[in-house]
Amino acid sequence: MSILAYIVMGIGVAFMLLGVIGIFKPGKDFYYRILVACKIDTVGLLTLGIGLAIYHGISFFTGKMFLIVIMILVLNPFVAHIVARSASRSGYDSIGDSTDVDESAGEK
Amino acid sequence: MYVIFAIMLGLLVPYCIRVAVGPSVWDRLLGVNLISSKIIIIIILYSSLNDLPFLLDFAIFYALSGFIGTIFIALFFSDRDTKKGLGDRK
Amino acid sequence: MGGFLAELLLLVFLVLCALYIVFSRKIYRVIIFFAVFSLITSVIYLFLGAPDVAMAEAGISAFTTIFFIVCLEKYYSRGKDGRNEATAPVPKVPLRVLLPAILFVSGLFALFILYAPTGYPYTGLRDQYLRMFMRDVGGENAVTAIYLGYRVYDTLFEALLLVTAVVAVLHLSWYSEAAVPDGRHSELEDSRMAKFTMRIVCPMILLFGMYLVLNGHISAGGGFLGGLAFALILICRFFVVGIFDLPIKKALKLEEIVFVFIVILPIFAIFTGVVYHFWGNSVLFQTIYLIAMNALVGLKVAFGFFVLFYRYVAVERLPEEDDTEDVKEAG
């Protein structure tokens, strides 16, 4: 049983390590990064939670952990949505070029 | 399990780099969001390793309070030119 | 060894964050890095066996970040002659000034390192508290037992300080009457996703806050953290509902009333010794006392943060340069 748990947790960790490639891939813009990173992060957390649940069996720990996982499942995409919406409303749509909205954001 | 804990701690490094160098402010916010979710996983693994299930309370509190600051900063930077305050949209 | 490396990594993170904050030229970068700093700090507190302090830091960091970002929002484009006030240029200090300063600071640092305690400064208090707190005060959480039992004066004066801070903020800040009609709405008001998420999250926060307050004497948690959780609901409400005329003065009155109760309850329960004379160290009474104190502290902290948050974010607006005269003093 614990071998199965380690395999599932390993899959979750692999997802998160792939997410690191996603946020550092050169030549991509911000929307690419937030799409890749937040999706893979949420999925990785869910998989890790399932692995820990298999590891611990049915217990107090598992129930509480699933509460956290459900909350993250709601909150993490919500934060990503708000950040992307904020970027989109500000007109930040540069694809790969070096338009630095960052510098001009505080200027006005 | 210790290996996963170490990997999660190590993952904080690239995310902090993303927060430090991110070309736009939203990249930085993305980094903050990723760091906070990683830290929740670190807490879960720590409580699982030391057999302290009440520390999951802390993880719940962390999940519930960590996102608010990020959302506020995002709201502050949204629609920068056309409005003056946080809620002054006509 | 592994624990040592983890500590070292997190502490190096902290110092690097502090250096970034010191040498950064934009204020919003300072604030974002301050958020990261708080996140990492609370995890270190957790690893040091202090879950109560860690929770308090996690809840407080949300409020501190909001205060800083709203403060930035108030002045970012309103400087004299349209100047950008959101920068913090690092000054070019001449070397003959900088070198003695650095030498002085590093000398102080070396002195501190030399004379810092290298081991555990044994006073006997720790063993005393850990052995006796369940008989003397009750509950199972030693931290709660200390700040509600052995050192309840600390809690009283801290509550007094929070009341003083709220009153000072109410009477030092300004609001313009014209800026508070019902026309102001939140940025996320038309977002169905925000509404849906808050519909799930707000009851959860409320339930969790009640859990923290009622369970504070058994496990990590307590009045402060429950109050912070209650105050987080009000922020979530701000996201979706927008701001209307909120009863800030009534909240302040309620906070003062709760503060009076916080003072009265320990006087009857602990200082006079009446209860001890009649009931002794009864577990029932001790539990009732702890839960009541936790609930009162929670209510007080919730009201205090309600006033602080809505004062900053919702009501207070600095006037434009022309209409300085329209500003009314709060009071």
Added chain:
Amino acid sequence: MDFHVFDIFPILLFFVSIFGIIISTNVVKTIVLIVLMQSAVILFWLGVGSRFGVHPPIFEYFAYVADPDAIADPLPQALMLTAIIIGIAVTAISITMLNSLFRKYRTVQWLAMHDAALVDEQKNIK
């Protein structure tokens, strides 16, 4: 391991914050650095004699621990819990005073504020 990181890093953090306060030109940055200083002090007090992975001072979890050094000290924790709440009260009052200053001088830079105050003083003398 003899080398104890909590003897060194909080003090380093404290002095980095002091250095930042000395060279900062913006008032908001100064307030942020004051909060960092407070965090360093809290870290120092929690870290004295403690180490990674000690048991929290909750009865259910230290009742069966034989070594008393493996239990965290509850007294600094209770003191630091109050210190954190006091810290946010101080921060709130500082920001309110900054808003009053900004309303008067229309700037948040220390030097510009100093110049504006000098101009005001000269006006009063005349």
